[in-house]
Amino acid sequence: MTLFRGTLACVAIALNAVCAGGIFTFPLMSPILASHLKLTQPQLTTIVLAGMMSQYTVASGVGKVIDVYGPALCSLIAAVLFAAGFGGFSAQIYFSPDDPTASDSIAMFRWLTFSFLLAGLGTVFAYFSSLFAASRIFPRHIGIASGASMALFGLSPLFLSVIASNWFTERTTETLDVTRFSAFLSLSTFLVYISGAFSLYINATPTSNEGLESAAESQDYRDASEETTPLLSNQKPPIHQQQTLLAVLQTSDFWLLALVCVVTLGASEMVISNIGTIVVSLPPYTIENIGDSSAQSFTARQVKLLSLSNTFSRISVGLLADFISPAASSLPTGLQVFPRRHRITRITFLSISSLILAWTFWWTSTYVLTRDDIWVLSVGTGIGYSAVFTVLPSITSSIWGMKNLGRNFGVLMYAPFVGNPIFSYLYAFISESHASEGSICQGRVCWQTTFNVAVLTCILSLLITFILGGRWKHCL
Incomplete structure (x- = not known):
């Protein structure tokens, strides 16, 4: 692997890991959703559980996709799921009425839950694409490669919360603009994982010489x-x-x-x-x-x-x-x-x-x-x-x-x-x-x-x- 390809692969792996934790920023959003959309605590819990639990339901299936098709396809799927999930989340809040009725709150709750479920599915595809790309591209240093990928994924909520605090929070009231922040997550993750799919397709596919070397x-x-x-x-x-x-x-x-x-x-x-x-x-x-x-x-x-x-x-x-x-x-x-x-x-x-x-x-x-x-x-x-x-x-x-x-x-x-x-x-x-x-x-x-x-x-x-x-x- 050339220096350029290796650098490109490292950047793609790092970005795929550090941008994957968008659902873990929900605690920043939940107080705003409760006060402005009149959502109850059980409803807030259901929304975040849709994102958290959807990861585990498809983990074995995503692993099979990795084994058969490689991490590039997982990165591409993550791009689509994140764009739809966070984009739908942002659109639902943007078009919500200023003073929602009980029926309005129920309808918004259902759409927000579905949107966060999509984002949760995107998370597991994103995480697997980073982790297994690192293992495939650097097989001689698999421990360091996978460990670094998991550490960057652990830092993802910190990275995204810093962005939320510095660029999407009103300075006077210190209130997070959930609509703009979730729209940012939709656009940025789409671009990151689309580019990641291209880079990982090039780098995570072993050449014949590499295959002989491994054998x-x-x-x-x-x-x-x-x-x-x-x-x-x-x-x-x-x-x-x-x-x-x-x-x-x-x-x-x-x-x-x-x-x-x-x-x-x-x-x-x-x-x-x-x-x-x-x-x-x-x-x-x-x-x-x-x-x-x-x-x-x-x-x-x-x-x-x-x-x-x-x-x-x-x-x-x-x-x-x-x-x-x-x-x-x-x-x-x-x-x-x-x-x-x-x-x-x-x-x-x-x-x-x-x-x-x-x-x-x-x-x-x-x-x-x-x-x-x-x-x-x-x-x-x-x-x-x-x-x-x-x-x-x-x-x-x-x-x-x-x-x-x-x-x-x-x-x-x-x-x-x-x-x-x-x-x-x-x-x-x-x-x-x-x-x-x-x-x-x-x-x-x-x-x-x-x-x-x-x-x-x-x-x-x-x-x-x-x-x-x-x-x-x-x-x-």
């Missing part, structure tokens, strides 16, 4: 592994070597791990989706800052903190896990080789995540009194949430082997698909029960019960990780 490297690996296999003493088979999905689903280990994901990822995504209305429910620290403008700036700050802590956790946990709990490499015989001595098992990182989230939710329920205190919730959620995602693929491959890693990991991704709506609607309906008609819920009563439930479930998750740690201590 030769694979043969060298097989030869080397066969020569060294008898000399390796740290070989262990996966404890579940069944390759059929039914066999995997019949193991209690799989369901225990899935339950951990339901709790940790579901509760975290509830916070990510609703941080805007959580901020609005609380008063500022000083009386001079009371007003919607203060709420808007505080919400933007929380989105940035979530993004930064998410990215920091992905990088630091990944590096730390590789150092003190190296993942196994699979040999052609099916055995797994551990390159270095284990100091702790990777399941420990799931235990730490559960503990961090339990403490964060307990702190929020007990000590958060003003908007200035919310930063603890944002940082703790970002760290706990991303740490689970960082170690989950390697845990899955170590327990069930590499052959069907994508399938097994994809099935586990239905866990947040279940957990997110459970926790989000729990929050939404409790908040709605304490809200005055036509207004957003005010006070800690809006979410205190939800976080108390989240604390108990995270403690349950922690106990499950202890059980799994005991079962898996010899293979992780």
